[in-house]
Amino acid sequence: MVTSLHEIVEQGEAVAFSGYGEVYSFTVVQDPPAGFESHAPYVLGLVKLDEGPIVTAQLTDIEGELAIGDRVEMVTRRLATEGPEGMIVYGYKFRKVLR
């Protein structure tokens, strides 16, 4: 069991995550930074992965109530767009488990 990204780096080995975890905390961002305007308001959370570490990520596809302790799974989504000349940035978000 690892508790943080630091520990994984110290171990020096790649660790495969299951992609599952639970909501440790969450908020709704009303004032987004540049590049995130089209997504706002969006839900940002801290997700405690089943393997131990906590990651900061958006929570997506939320329908209904969200609560601390809800089970979530990782999905790949668009994070930000940097204008017509810039990159479209993809990365991980989490959604409530579909089970």
Next chain:
Amino acid sequence: MAKTAIIGIGMTPVSEHWGSSLRELAAEAGLAALKDARIQKPDALFVANAYGSTFNNQTQLGALVADYMQFDGIEAYTIEAGDASGGAALRAAHLAVASGEIRTALVIGAEKTTDIVASARVAARNISLDADYEARHGATLPAMAALLMRRYMYEYGLELSAFEGFSLNAHLNGSKNANAMYRNKLRAGAFAKAPMVAEPVSLFDSAPDGDGAAAVVITSAEAAPDMSPNPVYIIGSAATTDSLMLQERPDMLALNAVASSTEKALAQSSLGLDDIHIFELNDTFTILTALSAEAIGLAPRGKGWELASEDGAHIGLQGQRPMSTFGGMKSRGNPAGAAGVYQAAEACLQINGRAEDNQVEGAKTVLIQNLGGLGSTAITHVLSTNNR
């Protein structure tokens, strides 16, 4: 015995200074401090600034401001530690003077936050977060504070109203401070109904960004009494870092850097918490005040919010633990990298009995604490009229 002392202060109001540039604001506060200290020119200049690179497209503020103030080639540079830049510059100047290398240093905290607005300003401020693991995912500073606050409320079963007293106190004190950005008093009960910035953090919970500059002149404790009738001695000075990211802290509701820097600064000054007359904590978000109070030892874990209760009985100007005595970041306004220098200048006014309507009676020893991020950097100073 203290090694250094503050012998002059200067401040501009915190506001939207659309008529002044960053260098003009810096010079206004710097000149006021030099005049207060009755000196013409310092031997070194430390500029506290966090966001000049993104707010103003300007770095090398040391040379910029030294040249504009006609300091004729003196040693000068920017000290940056996010929103703790002010405390960091104060400490850098303290160390420089204590080492004997520099005789008299000028610290100017200057920040101009309002020239850009909306999402551009949020992005410009986001440079103090972790770029890869936080900002890249759409995090903002208020959002990170919100994540911390919701977890705290969940663990201790609290309602939003528990935090209201911190903002009521800040605005009550700020209403009497001519330098404050928002001098309105908050109505009791309004806090929990305010528009959300990042729930549960609302507009009445988070400090407003403002433009401003504050300055202090630091010289050796030995020389100070000959230069000033009322020197304020720096009897404790300490800086500690924690993980930049909340996610990397084993217990994120414990602000370990706050605890450590407080402990070190108090040990240097040979004082205990009950010897401190004012606690100027980093009140950019009420959750930070509550958690700082717990880390410092003013309240047990999960009880920091109780200091805000009972209508200012604890933290008001007449309370046992006065806080935000000039309005704090919440009402005076948060000039980001300059905020820590405002804290120092305001503490000097208190200690020298020059705080007028904001005066805490008998305030001789003040603890000021400046945080970068959510306690990633914690810088604590103890200032006193006594050279112990």
